[in-house]
Amino acid sequence: MSRTVILVVDGLGVGAMPDAGELRPGDRKADTLAHTLDHWRAVNGTPLRLPAFAALGLGALRPHPDLAERAALPAAYGRAALGYRGADTYAGHQTMMGADFSAVTVARLGTHLPEVTAALEAAGHRVARLSGEPLLEVDGAVLVHDSLEADPGVNWNVSGRLSDAPFDTILAIARTVREMAPVARVIAVGGHADEPLARSVRHGDGGTVGLDTPATGFYRNDGLQVQHLGAPLDHTRQLPEAAARAGVPVRLVGKAADILACDAAQRRPAVRTGEVLEHTLEAVREAAPGGHALVVANAQETDLAGHQQDPARFGAVLARVDTGLAELTRLLDAPGDRLIVTGDHGNDPTAGHAYHTREFVPVLIHRPGAEGAVRLPDAATLADVGATAARALGLGPDVLGSGSPLL
The missing domain is CATH 3.40.720.10 (Alkaline Phosphatase, subunit A)
Structure with missing residues (x-):
C-alpha cells in the first residue's frame, strides 16, 4: 500500500x-x-x-x-x-x-489561418485578422493567436478579457479551434487586463505572433480562468x-x-x-x-x-x-x-x-x-x-x- x-x-x-x-x-x-x-x-x-x-x-x-x-x-x-x-x-x-x-506536431497559427477562420465562421462567429497580423479577432472581443510562453508552434491560445466576454464564450471558441488544430494544446484564457488586449500583441520567435500574457495583467489580477484543451x-x-x-x-x-x-x-x-x-x-x-x-x-x-x-x-x-x-x-x-x-x-x-x-x-x-x-x-x-x-x-x-x- x-x-x-x-x-x-x-x-x-x-x-x-x-x-x-x-x-x-x-x-x-x-x-x-x-x-x-x-x-x-x-x-x-x-x-x-x-x-x-x-x-x-x-x-x-x-x-x-x-x-x-x-x-x-x-x-x-x-x-x-x-x-x-x-x-x-x-x-x-x-x-x-x-x-x-x-x-507532437508543431505549427504556427499563421500557417493555418484559412482553416481556423472557416471553422469559426461555420460556428457562427465574426472573424477578422487583427491589424493584418497572422492572428484572429473573434466577435470583436477574443483573440486566437500563437502562444508566446512556449516554444514556437507548440501551443495556440484563445484569450479574452472577462469584461468583454464570459469565460464560457472564450472556451466555446477554443473548442472550435481545437477541433482542427494540429498542435499539442489550445489554451482558453480569460482574465482581467489593464488595457485592451491588442496593445499587448507581440512578435515572438520563429515567426509567431501572439499575446504577451504577463504584460496584460492577467497574472497580476485576480479572477484568471484557464482551460487546456489537449491533442x-x-x-x-x-x-x-x-x-x-x-x-x-x-x-x-x-x-x-x-x-x-x-x-x-x-x-x-x-x-x-x-x-x-x-x-x-x-x-x-x-x-x-x-x-x-x-x-x-x-x-x-x-x-x-x-x-x-x-x-x-x-x-x-x-x-x-x-x-x-x-x-x-x-x-x-x-x-x-x-x-x-x-x-x-x-x-x-x-x-x-x-x-x-x-x-x-x-x-x-x-x-x-x-x-x-x-x-x-x-x-x-x-x-x-x-x-x-x-x-x-x-x-x-x-x-x-x-x-x-x-x-
Whole structure:
C-alpha cells in the first residue's frame, strides 16, 4: 500500500539539455536552479535556504555552494530529460503521466489561418485578422493567436478579457479551434487586463505572433480562468486513470487539475503556492498511513516568475515550496509511501526572454524506510516518473503507455 505524491515544481530546471540552444542559442547556458540561487545571494547577501529540497538530494544532484552536498533523507535522486519536443507544461505533464508526446506536431497559427477562420465562421462567429497580423479577432472581443510562453508552434491560445466576454464564450471558441488544430494544446484564457488586449500583441520567435500574457495583467489580477484543451490522447493508459481503475483515490491539485484527465479524480485547482500546498497536505492527511492514494500537484508560481523574468520571486516561491516539502516528508512516513518532486521543463528567470527553457529537471524521491540515499541514472523521459509512481502504487508493469520505473 502506498500514499504517492507527485509534486511538480513548474519550470524548475537543473541545467540545459544538449539541444537547448537549437532555437535560442543563449539557452545553452540555461540553469534555472543555479541562476536563481546566485541571484538571491547577490541581492540579499545570504543564501536562499532550501533545507527540505537539499534533504531530498537536490544539492547532491546539482551541486551549488548554497545547497547541502548530501541528502539527509532516505532519498533517491537524479534528473530526467523531458522526452518531448520543446518545453511545455501540458506536454510535460501528459508525458509524465504516461503518454508518448515525442512526435507532437508543431505549427504556427499563421500557417493555418484559412482553416481556423472557416471553422469559426461555420460556428457562427465574426472573424477578422487583427491589424493584418497572422492572428484572429473573434466577435470583436477574443483573440486566437500563437502562444508566446512556449516554444514556437507548440501551443495556440484563445484569450479574452472577462469584461468583454464570459469565460464560457472564450472556451466555446477554443473548442472550435481545437477541433482542427494540429498542435499539442489550445489554451482558453480569460482574465482581467489593464488595457485592451491588442496593445499587448507581440512578435515572438520563429515567426509567431501572439499575446504577451504577463504584460496584460492577467497574472497580476485576480479572477484568471484557464482551460487546456489537449491533442487526443488515450487517457486510460495514463497514471490518474489507471490508478482510479485500480481503486486508488486520486486528487489533482493546482494546474494539474486543469490539464490532466481522470473522471474519478477530486480536483483542487489553485494558483497560489500556499493553496496548492495546503490542498496537497490535506489529501495526504485524509489518506491514513498504510492506505492507497495518488496526489498529483503542480506549484505554478515558479513558472509565472520565470515568465516575468523575476528571479527574486522565483526564489521566494521556492522557499515557500520548501516549507511544504518539509511537512510532506514528515507526513509521508510509512514504508511504501512515496514523495516525488520534479519539474516539467525549465524557466530560467535570468534568460533574458519570457519563454520556457529546455532543461533537465530534478527527480527527487522520498522513500521512508529505505537505507540511505542513492543517485539514479538519468531518465530519458518524464514518463519514467509516472512509471515509478505506478510501481509504488502496485499497478501492473504495462498499465501506462510509456515509461520505465526508476526504482
